Amino acid sequence: xxxVVIFLFTLLIVNVCIAINPINVPVExxxxxxxxxxxxxxxIQGVKYNLRTHMSLIRLASxxxxxxxxxxxxxxxxxxxxxxxxxGSLIEAVVAVHPFHTTFFKPFxxxxxxxxxxxxxxxxxxxxxxxxxxxxxxDGDLTNPSIRxxxxxEVDIQIPKATEFINxxxxxxxxxxxxxxxxxxxxxxxxxDTFIYAEDDGPxxxxxxxxxxxxxxxxxxxxGIKQYxxxxxxxxxxxxxxxxxxxxENILTAHCGNLIGGGYKKLQQTIDNASDLFKKxxxxxxx
Ligand SMILES: *[C@@H]1O[C@H](CO)[C@@H](O)[C@H](O)[C@H]1NC(C)=O
Ligand SMILES: *[C@@H]1O[C@H](CO)[C@@H](O)[C@H](O)[C@H]1NC(C)=O
Ligand SMILES: *[C@@H]1O[C@H](CO)[C@@H](O)[C@H](O)[C@H]1NC(C)=O
Numbered sequence: 001x002x003x004v005v006i007f008l009f010t011l012l013i014v015n016v017c018i019a020i021n022p023i024n025v026p027v028e029x030x031x032x033x034x035x036x037x038x039x040x041x042x043x044i045q046g047v048k049y050n051l052r053t054h055m056s057l058i059r060l061a062s063x064x065x066x067x068x069x070x071x072x073x074x075x076x077x078x079x080x081x082x083x084x085x086x087x088g089s090l091i092e093a094v095v096a097v098h099p100f101h102t103t104f105f106k107p108f109x110x111x112x113x114x115x116x117x118x119x120x121x122x123x124x125x126x127x128x129x130x131x132x133x134x135x136x137x138x139d140g141d142l143t144n145p146s147i148r149x150x151x152x153x154e155v156d157i158q159i160p161k162a163t164e165f166i167n168x169x170x171x172x173x174x175x176x177x178x179x180x181x182x183x184x185x186x187x188x189x190x191x192x193d194t195f196i197y198a199e200d201d202g203p204x205x206x207x208x209x210x211x212x213x214x215x216x217x218x219x220x221x222x223x224g225i226k227q228y229x230x231x232x233x234x235x236x237x238x239x240x241x242x243x244x245x246x247x248x249e250n251i252l253t254a255h256c257g258n259l260i261g262g263g264y265k266k267l268q269q270t271i272d273n274a275s276d277l278f279k280k281x282x283x284x285x286x287x
Contacts, residue, residue, distance in 0.1 A: 021258070023052075024077040026084060029260065030186025032059035034084065035252050038071025038104070052256040053101065056190045057084060058155060058183050064092035066151055067112075068181045068190050069254075070104040078111060089115040093150075095157070096125035097142070098178030098192035099168055101254065102133060109136045126179070127166045142179050156182045156246070160194060161238035162231035163224050176224020180242065188250040189242075189263070193218050195270070199257025215251065215259060215270045222281060232281035239271050 021027050026034040033056065040053040055069040065085050071077065085091050091112055096105060105125070114120045122139045124147055130138045140147045143166065148157040159165050163177035178192040194217075201212030210216050218224070225231050243264045251263040259266060 024071075024074065024080060026057065026080055027258075029056075029188050029250050029252065029258065030183075033183050033186040033188050033250075034058075035190070035258060036071060036077070036080070037256075038077070040072075040255075053192075053254045054190075054252060054256075056181070056252065057081070058151075058181075060092065060151060060154055062092075063090065065090050066155060067091055067094040068097060069101055069192070070094065070096070070108040072104055073107040073111065081112075087116065088112045088121070089117070091115070091121050093122040093124060093139075095142070095181070096123075096129045097157070097181060097190070098175075098254070099126045099128040099165065100171070100175050101178070101192055102129055105129065105133055106135045113137070128168075148179070154184055156184070158182070158242065160235060162226045162228075162234035163194075164226060168224065170223070174220055174223040176218050176220040182242070182246045182248060184246070186250070187246075187248050187263075188252065189246065189248040190252050192254040193220070194224075195251065195253055195267070196255055197251060197253045197257040197259045199259075215266045217270065217274060217277070221277070222284075225281060227285055229282055229285045231285065232278040236271055236274075236278050239267065243268055243271075 021037045023037050023039055026036050029035050035054055035056045038053050038055065040051045042049055042051055053071055055067065055071045058066045058068065060066055082088065094108065094112070109123065112121055123136050124140050124142060125138055127141050127143060130141050142148055142157060142159065157179050159179050160177055164174055165177045168174035168177060175193045178194060181190040196216050196218055198210050198212055198214045198216065225235050248263045249261050251259040251267065
């Protein structure tokens, strides 16, 4: 049953990925906010799929850039990032927001670790990044609230409440949680896995009960929400709180689409509509 679900999920992802933004090209989502798609290949049941992933570059009021996530490095991407950031000189810091989006930090760091004038570029990650990627000099992890607030009020970083962020187990099916990065000036939120936006349509999407334009909850939700009774409701209420606090118009998700306009209203519908799911998860955690 589980493998069937994973298989369907994979089909969903593959399908959703077809019509999205071109790879390696910065797309200006809103004022001072750029999002870049990257390839992410996985072989599942003998078939190679491109699930895609993403990164964002935020131009701060200081003129410096905050980089959220990294994607596969190559000449085209480097050249595009160099153009935006003066060959990396304008990069202030790089932040890794998702425990399992780790592969591309080492190659990114090998290029962008200090500026031409010698200023070190600061790197921040999830606890799993700090445990597993020793080639990067990390300046701290996102469980530290003062790090999450470093770029306030322009950028606010939050960890979804009552989710497994520090050491999610089992590793292969607990990818639900990741920090959200909110950029107030462009009314945009950068999310990796917690929610999936179906930018395209297809029969597999329909099989999963989703369709083009749906914003769905990641299938690892049961593992990803902590295992005490109220945790599902605490997560739900946290989502209602961020909706109220940020009223973001644009929701960018790693796999694999961007919802431009109407973001927080759509998310509100998704959460309103999942009341049975949250009750089921809470009941399961009762004993
Ligand atoms: C960036 O690097 C390129 C190639 O090395 C060079 O031609 C260009 O002048 C550099 N730009 C800046 C602003 O340093
Ligand atoms: C830092 O970046 C430079 C290129 O800008 C590179 O030559 C060097 O190897 C990098 N250092 C590390 C430790 O990756
Ligand atoms: C609400 O959930 C049902 C099934 O649980 C689904 O069929 C429907 O598409 C969902 N609607 C929205 C707006 O998410």
